[in-house]
Amino acid sequence: MQPTQPVWIVDGTRTPFGKFGGSLRELSVIDMAKQTLESLLARTRWRTDGIDELIVGMAMIEGGLMVPARQLAYAAGLPETLPTLTIDRACCSGMAAVGLGVRAIGAGARSALAIGAESMSQTPRLLHETRWGSKRGDLTVEDLLMLRNPLEGGVSIARSVGVEAQARGIGREEQDNWALQSHERYFKALAEGYFQDEVSAVATPNGIVEVDEQPRADTSIEKLSRLTPVYGGPTVTAGNAPGLNDGAVALMLAGEQALSDHAATPLAKVHSYLQTASTPTSSVYLPGVAIGRLIEEAGLSAADVSVIEINEAFAATAVVSTKALAGGDFALERELASRTNVNGGAVALGHPTGASGARLVLTAARQLRRSGGRWAVAAICGGFGQTDAVLIEAAQ
Incomplete structure (x- = not known):
């Protein structure tokens, strides 16, 4: 989807990302997102009566939180006439919120707020049999955070990723090397002050949180190589996969008139947005396929793109996706990898x-x-087996 009028990314901010059960665990996802949204509105000085939509992406929805976007709008003091939408597209949810905001502005909205939020620490276990009772026997408790694939008979996603990666020539060593690189690049960016303008502090019952909690400065290839693969899979470990985390991100999107009305200098322009899907276990390579489609439809080549962000749902995802994008050109694959997640993932x-x-x-x-x-x-x-992708052009 290419918008019919220019859509600008005005600005954005995020919370520090917390560990599972870490310093953000006492915050509800509404409170966490509210603080992030308030930080964005303060830094942009955006008039709330000029916002036409609030779209919130959330995967777990805290196991039954009703209409989080509407609750967030009220918590943040936004006009009660503001339409809201909560969407669940699993890990794609936050980017899908951006895509829907782009569509809204393309259809005539002045500006839109796109939010991605998750409190994995507050995701409950589910006790299904209690609604109508159970005369006798054990009750089954489901933990949503086990992250199984119901389209594959409940197999662990981590196991499927490892199998798919190996089938494409990417083994444990490549995945561990990428994981180490992710930490090294993060700490280099942190030392250079890269995250100062990206992260907004969050107030919790136990104090102010200002920095990401998960990155490990002492990560080494020796430590990574000693870890045992999880869930019976061949390659995915706790070291080459991300944790279960808490955090929120807020972005302001605007059309030409709203940008002019606010005399705002945007970060960048959205050129196009894509959603695609394939087999239930295709996620490990599908981001590379989606990026390839976006840049081809824009008349570009992979070499034209100077910045690439691929979510490290697992280290394997970034490695296999850059390989897929390179299309068998090893030199290009190495070049693309050097431009991917340069500040860590x-x-x-x-x-x-x-x-x-x-x-x-x-x-x-x-x-x-x-x-x-x-x-x-x-x-x-x-x-x-779904992917969202966004092609962004520099603000001229």
Whole structure:
């Protein structure tokens, strides 16, 4: 989908990403998203009466939280006349919120808020039999955070990813090397002050949280190689996969008139947005396929894109996707890998499922401006064989 009028990424911000059961665990997802949204409105000085839609992407929805987007709008003091929408497209949810905001502006909206949020620490276990009672016998408790694929008979997603990666020539060593690189790049970017303008502090009952909790400065290839694969899979470990995380991201999208009315200098322009799907276990390579489609439809080649963000749902996802995008050209594959997740990815900083897609868009736009390039692309897999991707152009 290419918008019929220019759609601008005005600005964005995110919370620090918290560990599972870490410093953000006492915050409801509404409170966490509210603080992030308020930070964005304060830094943009955007008039709330000029916002036409609030779209919130969330994967777990805290096991039954009703209409989170509407609750967020009220919590943040937005006009009660503002239409809201909550969407669940699994890990793609935050990027799908951006895509729907782009569509809305293309159809005439002035500006839209796109939010991605997740509190995996507050995701409950489910006790299904209690609604109508159970005369005798054990009750079964389901843990949504086991992340199984119901389209594949409940097989662990981590196991399927490892199998698919191996089938495409990517083994444990490549995945561990990418995981180490993710941490190294994150800490380099942190030392250079890259995240100062991206992260907004969050107030919790136990104090202020200002930094991402998951990145491990002491990560080494020796430590990674000693870890045992999880869920009976061949390659995926706790070290080359992200954790279960908490976090929220807020982005302001605007059309030409709203941008002019607010005298705002945007981060970047959205060129096009794509959703695609394939087999239930295709997620490990599908971001590369989606990026290839986007840039081909824009008349570009992979070499034209200076910034690439691919969600590290697993390290394997980024490795296999860059390989797929290169189409068998080994030299190009290495070049693309050097441009992918240059400030670290989810293996290092975390993957709050509903928030990560929006985080990728924000990171890609900010890095594009930082690098001085013209084109950036972000892609994320999720939802048992689906992918969202966004092609971004530098603000002229």
